[in-house]
Amino acid sequence: MDVLINLFVASHIIGVAALLGGWLTQLKSLSTGDVRIAPSMVHGALVMLVTGFILVGLNEADDVELNQTKISVKSLILIAILVAVFIKRKEERIPKPYFAAIGLLTMTNVVIATTWT
Secondary structure, three states: OHHHHHHHHHHHHHHHHHHHHHHHHHHHHHHOOOOOOOHHHHHHHHHHHHHHHHHHHHHHHOOOOOOHHHHHHHHHHHHHHHHHHHHOOOOOOOOHHHHHHHHHHHHHHHHHHHHOO
16 A cells, blocks of 8 residues: 555655746746646646545554545645636736735645644
8 A cells, every 4th residue: 555655755746847837937927927737737737636636545544543524625726726727727927916926826735734733
């Protein structure tokens, strides 16, 4: 079971990298106002959501005690990110505050994941 959990943890981290990496690559365009939602941001958020829920299920099946409050907060933030990137994914330009909020929420989720014990 540990190998399976570790594979999904790795997949979850790859999803974070895709979402945050897509956001970071758009920062260069922020000064011109040409920021958009990169496809990797949508795919990364989807991967994070799916692998996150699978990880919860696998850990529950392995009788690991989980912090349900932390999982709920992270899930709500991730759903907000996913909705935000999905709604604006086809637009050529998105507002700077909207774009900044996506990055801020993503980084908040990473901080929660790494510091909330």
